[in-house]
Amino acid sequence: MSSFLGYYRSDGTVGARNYLLVLSATIYANSVVERVANSLYGAIPLTHHLGRTQTKSDIKMTFDILTRTALNPNVGAVLIIDHFKEDLCNLEDMTEAISVSGKPVEGVNIREAGGATSAVAEATRKGLYLIRKLSNQQREEAPVSSFLFGLNCGTSDTTSGLSSNPALGHCSDKVIAQGGRSILAEFPELMGAEDWLASKAKNNEVANKIYKRIKDFEKRILATGEDIRGSQPTGDNIAGGLSTIEEKSLGGAKKSGFSTIMDVVDLGETPPGEPGLYMMYTPGHGSESISAIAAAGAQALVFSTGGGHVISHPTMPTIKITGNSKSYEAMKDTVDLDLSGILAGEMTLEQAGDMIYREVLEVLSGKLTKSEILLESTGFAIHRVGLSV
């Protein structure tokens, strides 16, 4: 398989889904957003607790993650709900940032609509016509080279680094071999794996960037004056046999396979067009990390989880895999693939990687992940650095 069926966008990107995104400009639009989205077939609510009283750099980060999530090719049209008019996180600035893509953007300001109930009515009607139009678009054949592939792990145990992560690396290598791009993220969870990663860098400049950016994150941690044990590795990691952040990192890095690392990009930044593996400067918080990967335009992500997980991004299908049979049994409602055959000696890493690859292409073409069917949306969170002011 070297292609999938997706929705072509006017900017040339290809989506795996065709959602109407109902977007909260700030926390105070959340309830209206939920009421509107719950009234419309094919609408996805995107709510959050930010957009106000943040430091300038954090409000910019909130704005970027929200608007770039809307720019992701899985989103066909956008309906923004605003409650007043904050700096950046407001209807006008967000509309301007999203409409450059050519996708339809509409909005409702709760105050200008005459309050919460009128805003729901007005926005629901706008959403109805946007979805009617979206529903007429057909999937068309798209090459794997148009795929931006997210890689992440969470609730890792020792099976992750030995089985599901290296199998995912094999899958990522296959995507890249066909001209696609992959994103490896979670920088604090790469502390201790620098030498292995740098050995895969395209050149010395990229190798130095890998060392420097991982060190940057470590400095932020050191500046707290705290021992991160208990947070990294997390309690579930420790129960699963992971003793140190270095051990977790070395296992986590394996999901990037053997492809060349082309560059390091910032949180939510879209990697350049050249095929290959890119690293993104995200934190270890699973939802913040995968939200940044979705904001970069990834159409699907594989989440490797030794312990099992529910996490799913609202608009980027989040395929969960595990190498631990007990975790699969306990969490099979939300874990898509059981790869415990690797450690049971029943399949090779390559066979498992091929299995993930087939699943990814099927999901890109419209097969629903278990978590999508259950409307899981725990995978959206916006990273922040500073205070609420």
Add this chain to the structure above:
Amino acid sequence: MEKKLAWVVDPQNDNVATVLADEVKEDNVLSVDLGGKTVEVKMINDIPYGHKFALKPIQKGEQIIKYGTSIGRSIKEIQPGEHVHLHNIEPLRGRGDLAQK
């Protein structure tokens, strides 16, 4: 291929192995495949699924090697077959508590 009870990622360099069975108890002897060469290690403790035991004697302060790379250092002497986890090893990265001293 067959199921292994203990998994060593880098047989040349690692000084720990990961248990892949539920019922590994004190005094059990596990055969460990070190890339063609098999060694037998007698367990000093019960080892839970997914946890590590030492393959060789490890001195206090010595590096713990898995994936052929350091995953931290021992904080006490560790015997072959002994459970290796938070009680006897520590990370060296992200330690704000060490940076302050």
